Amino acid sequence: MVKTSCGMCYGTCTVDVHLEDGIVSGIEGDPDSPQGYGNICAKGLSAPMMLYDPSRLNYPIVRTNPVKGIGVDPGWKRISWDEAMDLLTSKLKECMARDPRGLYTVGSPTFPAERAFNILSFRKAFGTPNYYTGGGGLHCGNGAHMIGGIYHASWSVIPDFKYTNLAIYWGCSKGHGAGHAANVAAKQAADAKARGMRLIVFDPFLSTQASTAEEWVPIKAGTDAAAALAMANLLVNEYGLYDADYLKWKTNAGYLIGPDGLYVRDKKTGVPLVWNTGTNKQDAFNSKGLKDMALEGDFEVSGVKCSPSFKILKEHLKKYTPQYASEICGVPANTLRRVAKDFGEEAKIGSTINIEGKVLPYRPVASIYFRGSQGHYNQAWDCMSLVLLNHFVGAADVPGGALAFGPPVHLGYPGTGKLKYSVEPDKDGLMVASNWPYAHLPYPPNEPKDPPQRLDLQDLFYIPTYTTIMAWENNEELWQKFKIPYRPDVMISFATNQIMSVGNPKTLFENFLKKFRFIASFNIYSTEFEEAAADLVLPDASFLERYSSATTFPTVGVSCHATGLGEWIWAIRQPVIQPMAERRPMVDVILELSERLGLHDKYLEAVREWVDRAYGGDIDLKKVFKPGEKLNFERLLDVIMKDRFGEDKGLEFFKEHGYLKWDKRVEEVYWRWFNDVRVPVYLEWIIRAGRKSKAVAEKYGVPDLVDWSAHTALPDWRPCPTHAEKDPEYDLEGFYWRSALHTYSMTMQNPWLDEVSQNDPYTYTIQVNAETAKRKGVKEGDYVWLENPKGSKARGRVHLTDGIRPDHVAIAANAGHWGKGLPRAKGKGVFFNELIEIDKEHTCPVSLGQDICVKLKLYKDGGARSG
Amino acid sequence: MESSSTSSGSVLQFEDFKSGPRAQTEWGFGGKRKWRDGWLLMAMFLGGIGAGQFVVSTWFFHSVTSAVVGVAIVAVGKTVAHLLYLGQPSRFYRLFLKPRTSWISRGLIFMIVFVAFAAAYLAPDIGFSWVPWTTGSSLGQALWLGAILSASLVMVYDGFVLASCKSITSWNTALMPPLFFTYAIAGGVAMTYLTVTAAGKKILSEGDMTTLDAILLTTMFALVVIYIVNMAASTATARESLRRLVGTRLAVAFIGLAIVAGLLVPLVIAYYRELAVEGTVASVLLAASCILELAGDLSIRHSILSAGLHTPVFSEGL
Amino acid sequence: MVIDLKRCTSCHSCTVACKAEHHTPPGVFWAKVVRLESGKYPTVVRQALPLLCMNCKEPECEKVCPTGATKKRPDGIVIVDSKQCVGCRYCAVACPYGARNFSSDWTDYFTGEKKPSSEFAAHSKKKWMKESDKGVVSKCNFCVDRVEKGLKPACVNACPTEARTFGDLDDPESEVSQLIKKRRGMQLHPEYGTDASVYYLPAR
Incomplete structure (x- = not known):
């Protein structure tokens, strides 16, 4: 028996793997581990079928067909590892000589996520700023992570399952057994429901969690912000249900805002000012003597008229009447009223709870978003609007409220005090995360590069993730205008299937992948991506065949710790x-x-930098490694772990025990009131950051790169392109959801999961409302086409249900494979990504995330009935 | 092959995963093993008509040849069909072990008993003159009685097998045994006529036979009508069975073959013959009618098996 | 066994846990989850119903089995002796719960062939042939081998939401008995008189 971490999704449960005659014979959860509580899901259980799949790549292969393209036979030829390494080295050397920035690394958010630091370090050592994450368009969340980072110093938010009494889910299904902390959240959510936690789910379809919820509110896709802002309006303007103390001391609600929309600052110190109601004059927000501050009213400071930001926000929200929102989102105004009131009252504003001798605010409500509510044109503001509800009632990182996913605050491993990081205020008092997996922190905003260096122009913006600009149709024009001297040269893909996971595959291939001279890919299968675009494919080891340094710690894109x-x-x-x-x-x-x-030293330096930031603490690897000592992963792990946990807890310890656990402290879990940090209910800094980015864009002659008017301080609902679709033929809104049976696009090849999926009515089908289907003459099991206004089509089998809005269709998982390298997955399910566009119109102007909803027409397939 | 549905591209939900009524996929054509599972239908069919043929041949028409054929159909046809159907044919003997509770054990014991009695009864007429009885002797008559009784049980036990399945509403009815019994007798009549005719002999009383046939056909028609009405008035699952019988491809077998070709046309022929036709035309018509009846017999058994739907596991609603 | 429908999210962990434990070949599911839906939009109720052999106290399958291959153990677990089963499938037809599976032969999950495609497949085949046989009917046996070792059945062990509880129904003090009492646990199709040993705790 070997104790290790499951790798079938980024939930990374601790598992005991059993061997019989050298064969992996079974996998079960480790009952003592907080990572999974001894439970295991269908994906984890079917791991042996992936390990022993006869379609797995077993040796390096090289493309013999010079033609690339979707559906082209690459003519794979087996070569030796020596040949493969020589080839890759020579291509990388050429790239380095031309311009190292021409190297693009692309990773996957799942199977190898915990290995990311090696890729990041290699990229850094090589000298390229260019990367993105396969699935970053479709599965990952620019808006969600950006807002999670700003408000919770974390990747995402999740209810405090132990204490939350009312959770509102917006386009997410946390606890259904997939995604962040999959299994752990499933058990916690089940416990919460058993305890009596009520759940209200806003979703266009009856998601897994909606089907177990107290109430399902069928909402139109991409309109959550309108509903949430109406609820926010009701809370502050009608019901008066908001936590004034929280707003005053934990947000910038009291900061005075001048006519220019910016903070009124102290002339000398530059510190933002608030209105001190004790002295009845302005005061620094962090002034020692400040006892109370105004949240409303109009004031004058040194001749400048100003008001607290809360007043401006409150006024701004007035236009979101329940009636107005109802027309947008299709939810009755009375429902919005009822849910808002319920949320506000259930928050028990002013109440406290004593946990382990510490008295803390008790706010047992949580407004939780994820993928569904964020996959839209307005995603940054959508997520902000949803999370704002928590911050109005003070339900953020306190018992019962919305909690940060992953550990934003960790006071150190008790044995050594290392692995320590926390949140800190910047000079404006706003929260800065210290533990963040991406290029730069969500706050404070990055200074835009002038000119930008990256091909996706990410460094022109202040977003903490990446963009899809490199695949826009006008990318060449943009690169020329921004005077970017290099072009896509070599790509190394780390276990991704970009053809299926980013967006419209033809767009991605034609505009971007085709431009590379050489593409090498590490993967366990030859997927559609390798077949279409890769020149060299290297057979990777799957998770049962390799080491990883840390699967749960810290939030290296693997947000999987249990909440609470x-x-x-x-x-x-x-x-x-x-x-x-x-x-x-x-x-x-x-x-x-x-x-x-020849990157030995640079690699070690990059690892050191990364380990320092992400694992907390410094470790001079160059001193540890003897001169001339070859890089070795096991050695690296040993060094890092001994440094974190002590001499007796090196790799040997972990090989034997699999993991190390220690108790969470109240100050770490409910960290909000233990740290003097504030979050912005008024995003003043976005105005400033947006102006800077805009100035650079204007300087290079691209003033309308994105809609800069969205770079404002106040939340608004903005329509997606689909909401403006006028052609009545395209009468259905299509969207994607995540099945608990699958991890992105790879698991359809797993015959156990595939067989179960075929037998589940929802996983491989297009869910259509029963009435809608009747109107269109479509019956259960019929094959239909879905077609978007640009003519992209997807074919699939219909499942009739009453659990979906009549004007929507739902498609699960990233399925519908056609590649030869995935014979089992071939033809299973529906390929949704074909329908979504990668262009400016479908890109959030603030977070640069992809809009993935799409207007569709549905018609019966006249062709053969065979799959 | 079972895996064909999963390893090919087509997506099919197994019956056991369905939330509504689930078709039984074990017995009859279209079961899990497609054609091979049809052998069970053949076994039921052959058992019915074989036993029926013996009864009809010996009781009404005194045709030894036909009676022998009937016994052979049961002894050889039914047995072979069963063996072809079984997953583990070499263990067939185990089928007889639990007559206390299992209708299959009972039925197969009836079959053995029937074949034994029938063979013994017919023995003196088929060359085994050394046996110490003749068909006409009282011992022979006792054997005959035993054979008739056990034949009836062979004819009827299929009905009990189906009726014992509690969750299949369209089977779980007292109509099953009489329906199967009547069909077996009618099949016996048809087989007797065809056998005798094929042997180049003339049936002694075509008129009697037609009358018997007409009575049987009328009874069967009435039973089928009652069966349909019964289903229509029963549970949602039974109504779904009925919908499949009359509203899907199965209707070709049920309405087309079983009711129209197997019942109505022979009925018309029977009455038409009584009224007008004489001689060879009548004989040809009668032969055609017999073939249609047999096709109808097979079809109705096929239809009933295929329309066998289990009540949903969670039928009370949510 | 008691299954809490309030906790189940239809993740199919049980379905696959069973497969991994017993190496059932393609098409054979001893455990599964059926999805039920009722009502009209927008007042629609959807429920996941995890199914397995009910290990009835009055098992229909045992009654109709002509061979005696299906037996009820003194502890209540209903088993199939695969060396005695002839594959007549009367039990599979008579079972009201769709719990019984006939498999004509072992086939490989990847190729559909009788020849194993990998060492794991060969291992799987060996396990399955030990557990069952070709041409016979098989079904869930509450993981009798595990239970005898003092372990929980595989589906209970895996369930991510811990919706399943396994124990002794005859002991009124056992956790399962208490759950049934407190949460009004129900059997499926009690009207058939099968007296199922699997109880469901209502979701609503």
Whole structure:
């Protein structure tokens, strides 16, 4: 038996893997581990079927067909590892000589996510700023992460399952067994429901959690912000249900705003001012003597007329009457009123709770969003509007409220005090996260690069993730205008299937992938991406055949700790069997590449920087590694872990025990009131940051790169392109949802999961409202086409249900494969991504995330009935 | 092959995963093993008509040849069909082990008993003159009685097998045994006529036979009508069975073959013949009618098996 | 066994846990989840119903089995002796719960062939042939081998929401008995007189 971490999704549950005669014979959860509580899901259980899949890549292959393209036969030819490494090294050397920035690294958010630091370090050592995440368009959340980062110093938010009494889910299904902390959240959510937590789910369809909820509110896709802002309006303007103390001391609600929309600052110190109601004059927000401040009223400071930001926000919200919102979102005004009142009252504003001797505000309500509510044109403001509800009632990182996912605050491993980080205020008093996986922090905003360096122009903006600009049709024109001297050159893809996971595959291929001279890919299968675009494919080891340094800690894009009080865990992944055939863990290959390219020192330096930031604390790897000592992953792990946890807790310890756990402290879980940080209910800094980005864009002759008017301080609902679709033929709004049976696009190849999916009525089908289907003459099981206004089509089988709005259709999972390398997955389910566009019109102007809803027409397939 | 539905591209939900009524996929054509599962239908069909043929041949028409054929159909046809159907044919003997509770054990014991009695009864007429009885002797008559009784049980037990399935509403009815019994007798009549005719002999009393046939056909028609009405007035699952019988491809077998070709046309022929036709034309018509009846017999059994739907596991609603 | 419908999210963990434990071949599901839906938009109720063999106290399958291959153990678990089963499938037709599976032969999950495609498939085949046989009917046996070792059945062990509780129904003090009493646990199709040993706790 080997104790390791499951790798079938980024939930990374601790598992005991059993072997019989050297064969992985079974997997079960480790009952003592807080990562999974001993439970395991269908995906994890079916891991052996992925390990022993005869379609797995077992040796390096190279493309012989010079033509690339979707559906083209690459003519794979087997080569040796030596040949493969020589080829890749020479291509990378050429790239380095031309311009190292021409290297693009693309990772996946799942299977290898915990190995990200090796890729990041390699990228840094090589000298390229360019990367994105496969699935970043469709699955990941620019808006969600940006807002999570600003308001919770975290990747996402989740209810405090132990204490929340009323949770509102917006386009998310936390606790249904997939996504962040999949299994852990499933058990916690079930416990919460058993305890009596009520759940209200706003979603266009009856999602898994909606079907177990007290109430399902069928809402039109992409309109959550309108509903939430109407509820916010009711809370502050009609019901008076808001937490004034929280707003005063934990947000910038009291900061005075001048006519220019910016903070009124102290002339000398530059500190934002508030109105001190004790002295009845202005005061620094962090002034020692400040006892109370105004949230409303009009004031004058040094001749400048100003008001607290809360007053401006309150006024701004007035236009979101329940009636107005109802017309947008299709939810009756009375429902919005009832839910808002329920939320405000259930928040029990002013109440406290004593936990382990510490008296804390008790706010047992949580407004929770994720993928569904954020996949829209207005995603940054959508998420802000949804999270604002929590901050109005003070239900943020306090018992019962919306909690940060992952650990924004950790006071250190008790044995060593290391692995320590926390949130801190900047000079404006706003919260700065210290633990963040991406290029820069969500706050404070990055200074725009002039000119931008990255091909996706991410560094022109202040967003903490990435953009899809590199795949826009006018990318070449933009690169020329911004005087970017290099072009896509070499790509290394780390276990992604970009053809299926980013957006319209033809757009991505034609505008972007085609421009690379050489594409190398690490993967366990030859997927549609490899077949269409890769020149060299290297057979990766799957999670049962390799090491990982840390699967749960910290939030390296793997937000998987259980929420609320309990235990922290540092877990590793270790090989249960040696890599089969000629498979090699890609980390080992990256280390060898680094040596071959002469990047030894630079790589170590990059690792040091990353470990410092993400694992907390410093460690001078160059001193640890002897001169001339080859890079070795196991050694690196040993060094990092001994440094964090002490000499006796190196790799050997972890190989034996699989993980190390220790108790969470109240100050870590409910950190909000223990740290003097504020969050902005008025996003003043976006005005300033937006202006800076706009100035750079204007300077290079691209004034309308995005709609800069959205770079404002106040939340608004903005329509998606689909909401403006006038052609009545396109009468259905299509959207995507995540099945608990699958992790993105890879698991349809797993025959156990595939067989169950076929037998589940929702996973491989297009869900259509029964009445709508009747109107269109479509029956259960019929094959239909869905077509968007640009003529992109997807075919699938219909499942009739009453659990979906009549004007919507739902498609699960990232399915519908056609690649030869995935024979089992071929033809299973529906390929939704074909329908979504990668262009400016479908890009959030603030977070640069992708809009993934689409207007569709549905018609019966006249063709053969065979799959 | 079972895996064909899963390994090919087409997406099919197994019956057991369905939330509504679930079709039984074990017995009859279109079961899990497609054609091979049809052998069970054949076994039921052959058992019915074989036993029926013996009864009709010996009781009404005194045709030894036909009676022998009937016994052979049961002894060889039914047995072979069963063996072809079984997943583990080499363990067939185990089928007889639980007559206390299982209708299959009972039915197969009836079959053995029937074949034994029938063979013994017919023995003196088929060359085994050394046996110490003749068909006409009282011992022979006792054997005959035993054979008739056990034949009736063979004819009727299929009905009990189906009726014992509590969750299949369209089977779980007292109509099943009489329906199967009547069909077996009618099949016996048809087989007897065809056998005798094929042997180049003339049936002694075509008129009697037609009358018997007409009575049987009328009874069967009445039973089928009652069966349909019964289903229509029963549970949602039974109504769904009925919908499949009359509203899907199964209607070709049920309405087309079983009711129109197997019942109505022979009925018309029977009355038409009584009224007008004489001689060879009548014989040809009668032969055609017999073939249609047999097709109808097979079809109705097929239809009933295929329309066998289990009540949803959670039928009380939510 | 008691299954709490309030906790179940239809993740199919049980379905696959069973597959992983017993290596059932394609098309054979000892455990599964059926999705039910009722009502009209927007007042619609959807429920996941995890199914397995009910291990009835009055098992129909045992009654109709002509061979004696299906047996009820003294502890209440209903088992199939695959060496005695002839594959007549009367039990599969008579079972009101669709719990019984006939499999004509072992086939490989990837190729559909009788030849295993990998060492794991070969291992799987070996396990399955030990557990069952070709041409016979099989079904959930409450993981009798695990239970005898003092372990929980595989589906109970895996369930991410811990919706399943396994225990002794005859002991009124056991957790399962208490749950049934407190939460008004119900059997499926009690009218058939099967007296199922699997109880469901209502979701609403």
